[in-house]
Amino acid sequence: MLTFTTVADIQAHLQSLRAAGKTIGFVPTMGALHAGHLSLLDYARRDNTTTVCSIFVNPTQFNDASDLEKYPRTVATDTEMLIADGCDILFLPAVSEVYPQGIAWENPFEFGDLVKVMEGAHRPGHFEGMVQVVKRLLEIVAPDALYMGQKDFQQQRIVASMLEQQHSRTRLVRCPILREPDGLAMSSRNVRLSSEERAVAPHIYRSLQQAVSDKAHITPTELKAQIHAQIEAASPLFAVDYVDIVAADTLLPLSSWQGQEAVICVAVRLGAIRLIDNILI
Numbered sequence: 001m002l003t004f005t006t007v008a009d010i011q012a013h014l015q016s017l018r019a020a021g022k023t024i025g026f027v028p029t030m031g032a033l034h035a036g037h038l039s040l041l042d043y044a045r046r047d048n049t050t051t052v053c054s055i056f057v058n059p060t061q062f063n064d065a066s067d068l069e070k071y072p073r074t075v076a077t078d079t080e081m082l083i084a085d086g087c088d089i090l091f092l093p094a095v096s097e098v099y100p101q102g103i104a105w106e107n108p109f110e111f112g113d114l115v116k117v118m119e120g121a122h123r124p125g126h127f128e129g130m131v132q133v134v135k136r137l138l139e140i141v142a143p144d145a146l147y148m149g150q151k152d153f154q155q156q157r158i159v160a161s162m163l164e165q166q167h168s169r170t171r172l173v174r175c176p177i178l179r180e181p182d183g184l185a186m187s188s189r190n191v192r193l194s195s196e197e198r199a200v201a202p203h204i205y206r207s208l209q210q211a212v213s214d215k216a217h218i219t220p221t222e223l224k225a226q227i228h229a230q231i232e233a234a235s236p237l238f239a240v241d242y243v244d245i246v247a248a249d250t251l252l253p254l255s256s257w258q259g260q261e262a263v264i265c266v267a268v269r270l271g272a273i274r275l276i277d278n279i280l281i
């Protein structure tokens with residue numbers, strides 16, 4: 001695996017690959033890698049001749065300074081995992097490489113409700129920062145395809161809108177959520193859970209699975225209330241931020257089941273850690 005830390009070096013290398021007819025599949029991450037991240041690389045490898053993974057803890061998408069400070073940073077282990085996994089290129093830039101003019105910017109996109117609901121309502125500025133870094137990383141890597149997880153459902157929906165607005169030639173591939181054997185969605189934040197918190201965490205996914213089987217009998221509004229109550233009843237350590245049942249395309253709340261693809265999204269605080277999960281229906 002080749003590791004690049006500067007924009008000039010990775011661009012020169014990717015340019016030579018492109019000239020040789022290679023295609024590039026790109027997986028942007030914030031590191032603290034787990035099998036979920038590696039599964040995105042598997043999809044990238046399936047479709048492309050070259051895989052690029054970036055690790056960059058983007059300061060502009062953290063609305064909470066302590067979350068940024070405590071975000072796990074495990075670059076040495078991440079690098080070993082990527083080598084063992086067969087990743088071709090790691091991009092590991094400093095903040096000054098990604099934002100040479102500083103972090104201020106003007107968002108040129110119009111996302112409407114996509115950025116106002118769910119995570120947008122609960123984490124002010126988060127998506128603005130996420131779009132800023134994804135736009136910049138795509139300028140640098142210019143991949144044929146971009147691989148993002150369904151785990152961050154709203155994020156990939158917003159990036160899809162950004163690519164449309166840019167008339168980008170990059171394809172976005174949404175990859176399924178990888179879970180621990182007990183159902184907890186893999187997340188870099190899971191390592192920060194205490195053993196007590198970790199023991200109850202699988203209740204989040206259990207309540208989503210239960211919701212899918214109960215869906216036929218009740219309205220989306222009733223189902224939301226049921227999921228909320230089930231999670232909070234499972235342990236006093238849980239505090240639900242939101243449960244939303246939305247159309248997968250518009251992210252607008254469903255008031256009835258209308259046959260379109262829908263997604264149930266939850267954000268939950270478990271002690272000091274905030275976890276998100278979702279299920280498609």
Ligand code: AMP
Pocket residue numbers: 028029030031035036037039040147148149150151152175176177178179185186187188
């Ligand atoms: P992050 O490092 O958390 O920014 O995540 C980088 C990418 O990995 C994003 O596209 C995430 O949606 C994706 N991802 C995170 N967790 C999982 C998971 N459990 N399964 C599949 N993809 C994931």
